[in-house]
């Protein structure tokens with residue numbers, strides 16, 4: 712199989728390849744290397760994350776929820792899912808050209824997410840009004856939605872951030 716593209720089926724092994732027409736997105740090259748909490752440890756046992764842009768330039772992510780994200784037995788902690796939604800939706804605003812931090816985040820947990828599972832995250836910047844950028848997204852695998860997020864991002868002056 713082409714190493715850059717995976718089929719869209721879920722997997723219990725950390726196969727983070729993107730889907731057809733997704734292009735790898737180097738988050739660290741774009742916003743610096745500070746995003747260690749969620750996506751900073753590609754060999755770790757918490758999260759493993761790969762970012763992509765789809766054919767419509769929307770940010771996507773493939774995320775493996777490892778054993779150190781456990782909350783309910785055998786399943787991901789809600790805070791772990793919220794952290795993923797926070798980072799991916801915030802990064803989606805950056806990928807769309809806005810220098811932001813997250814001002815408000817709403818997450819609805821729809822299904823328990825089994826540990827060791829690879830899931831997808833989709834995002835969409837739905838509005839930009841003044842300094843307020845609204846991004847919606849969800850964590851899903853095939854027909855199952857695990858969490859839905861609404862993220863209000865507030866633009867900041869890039870000089871106020873130390874990107875490294």
Ligand SMILES: CCCCCCCCCCCC(=O)SCCNC(=O)CCNC(=O)[C@H](O)C(C)(C)COP(=O)(O)OP(=O)(O)OC[C@H]1O[C@@H](n2cnc3c(N)ncnc32)[C@H](O)[C@@H]1OP(=O)(O)O
Pocket residue numbers: 742743745746797798799801802805811812813814815841842843863865867872873874
């Ligand atoms: C380093 C590389 C990075 C790389 C980043 C990579 C991707 C991001 C991934 C991680 C995302 C995060 O976790 S970021 C970390 C978590 N977030 C934070 O720590 C943010 C903490 N909060 C703040 O710093 C501040 O409150 C700000 C910057 C959000 C806003 O402060 P401010 O600049 O003084 O602006 P302020 O006047 O208060 O608000 C401006 C407008 O936004 C509205 N507004 C502000 N906050 C809110 C809010 N929570 N809910 C509703 N509305 C709000 C105001 O009503 C106002 O509307 P109007 O009157 O104009 O109508």
